[in-house]
Amino acid sequence: MRMIKKSVLFLCTIALLSACTQKNTSEVTRDKKQTDAVTSTIANQSGDYRMLFIDGKYRTSSTRGYTLELATVENISAFEIGLMNLSKSEFNPSQFYFIEGQFITNEEINHWLAVKSQENPNGLNSKQENNMLISTILEQDYMILNNGNYEFSGVSIGLALNPKTTASATLTDEELLAKGKEIVNQLLPLLRAKEGFDSIPIMFGLFKQSVDNGLSHGTYFATATSNSGTSVSKWSNTKLQKRVFPLETDKTEESSVFIAFKRNVEKFFPNLNGIVGNATFTDGAMSELDIKITTQFYGQAEMIAFEQFLVEQAGMTYSASELSVKIRVETVRGTELVVYKRAGENTYHSIVLN
C-alpha cells in the first residue's frame, strides 16, 4: 500500500482538470493502478499553494492525528499555516503544488517523538525533561508538475518545541534555538535515508509553542534548508511576532492607530461589544491583522451600512499594499459580515452573510 501511494505521488501521468470534464483518469506508470491526481484550475490570485487532489479526494496526512498535540487550538493553526507560509520562500507557489505529508509513517513519528534510549536510538526527546521538548513533527510535501507527472520535489518539516520543559524552568530563546539545531542534525540523516528524500531540498522550521492558555499564538522563530547532505549549518531567524490590540501596555504607533480605528468604529456604531485585533509582525513590520468585532445588532440595513463604513475606515487606516487584513463582525448568530484585503491588494472586499 505504501508503494502504491508513493508511486502515485512520485510519478503519475496526469491531465489537468478541465472546465468540461470534472476528472481525468490517468495511468500510474509503476503499478498500472488507475488513479486521478488533479488540482484546481482556478488562477491562484491569493499567493496560496495549489492543492493536489488524489484519487478524486483531498488527501490528509496519515500521521496528522497522531502528532498534533499542541497546547492550544491557536498553536495548531499557527504551526500549520506558518510552515506553509515559510515554505513559500523555498518552494515558489507558482511552481510547486502542495500536499499534506504522505511519507513519514506513524511508526517513524512515534519513535522520533519518544525518548532516546538503547531500544529507541532514533528518539529525539531526552529523558532529562518532564515535558517533552518536541511535541510534534509536521510534514508538508511540495510537488512539481513535470511532463504531466507530479514529482515529489521538496519537503518542509515543522518542529514544535515546548520551551517549558519542567514545571519551574522555561528555556530562553537562545537555548531553544541551540536545542532545535541539535535535533535537526539528528533528524536530517533519518529523513535522507527515506526513499524519495535523498536528493530533494528539506526545509526545517522551529516553532515555539505559546505555553500560556491566552489568546496568543505560537510562532516560528528559525528556519534552515538542507539542499543535500545530512547536516545544516545556515539558519535564518524568522522574526515573527504576534501582538494583540488594544493592550494597555503597548505604547507603539501600531497600537495608537488601532485604538483610533476602534474609536471611530465605536462612534459610528454605538452598540458594539468589543473590538480586538490580532497582529502578526514579520521582521518588525505588521504583515497581518485580524480584527474581530462583536456586536448585538440585528438590522439588515444596519449591517450594510456597517459594511460600507468598515470598507472605508479600513481603506483609510490600513491601506499598505503588503498588509493582509481580515475584519469579522460577529453576533450571537455567528459571523455576519467580513471585510478583507489580501497582501498585494489595494482595495477591500466585503460580504454580508446573514
Added chain:
Amino acid sequence: MRMIKKSVLFLCTIALLSACTQKNTSEVTRDKKQTDAVTSTIANQSGDYRMLFIDGKYRTSSTRGYTLELATVENISAFEIGLMNLSKSEFNPSQFYFIEGQFITNEEINHWLAVKSQENPNGLNSKQENNMLISTILEQDYMILNNGNYEFSGVSIGLALNPKTTASATLTDEELLAKGKEIVNQLLPLLRAKEGFDSIPIMFGLFKQSVDNGLSHGTYFATATSNSGTSVSKWSNTKLQKRVFPLETDKTEESSVFIAFKRNVEKFFPNLNGIVGNATFTDGAMSELDIKITTQFYGQAEMIAFEQFLVEQAGMTYSASELSVKIRVETVRGTELVVYKRAGENTYHSIVLN
C-alpha cells in the same frame, strides 16, 4: 426634536466625507444646528444603497424595536432586506441614499397596528381576528442629494401580514392580497397627511409571514407605488419564492443540479456533516442561493484546498451572471470559509477566516 431631525433630513448642507478629513461639519439651513450628514465614499459595486450617516452615527429607526414582532428571525431579515431590494426598482440605488425610517412615530404605529374602534379610528386591524392580520409596519426612507442637500424623496412601506388569523383558518393568497389592498388604501391617506409625505412616491410591499417555525422565510408577494394622491390601484405580483435544497419532494432541475453539486463536494471532502441550500426565485428563476456546509475539519491546509475546490465547483455549477451565491463552511469554531459571487459578477471571491 422632531423638527430638528426633519430639518436635518429634508434639507441639510452637506459635504461628502473625504479621504483626508474623516468628517465635515455642515450647517443646517433651517435651525442652524451644527450637524454632519455623510455617506460612504466607497464605490457601490454591489448594487446596495449608500447609507446615510447623520451626526456622525448610523441612525436606526426609532419605531423599529416597537414594531418588529414577527414569527421568526428568518422573517425579520427577509422582511427588511426584501423591502430594500423591491425598492431598487422604484428608487435607483445610483441616485437614492438609504436611511432607516425616521418619520413615522411610535404613537402612529401603535394606533395603526391596534384594532379599529371609535376611539382608534385609524386602526388597521379588525377585531374579528384572533391573531392580528398586520403584525408590523416597516418604513424605509430614500433621499436624493441635490445641490449639497439630502432631500427626502421616496419612502417604502412594508406590511407584514399573518395569513393565520385564527387558530383553525389560514387565508388564501387571494384573500391576503385583497385584505392587503384594503389596508393600503386606508393607510395611504394617513401617510399623505404627514409633513414631507404629501408629494413623494410611496411604495408598498405586502409581505406574507411564514407561520411555521421551520427554515423557510416569509416573502413579499405584491407591490404597488403611489406617485401622488390617496389611493393605489395598480399592483404587481412580486413572484418571489423560497426553496430549500435538497428536499426529497423537489423534482425540479434546480434540485437535481444542487444534489449533483452536493455529491461532488462530498466526494472530495468526506468529513462533511451537511450541505443545505436556501434558494430565492424571482419570477420563476433562481436569483439567490445561500449554501451552508457544516464540517468537522481542523486543518488549515485542508481549508485552503476546500476553498480552491469550492471556487471551481461553484464556478462550473452556478455561473449565471445574474445569480447571487454565498457558500459558507461552518465548524464548531464558527464560519471558517466563505465563497461568494454577487449578482452581475462572473467570477467567485473567497476568504478563509480562521
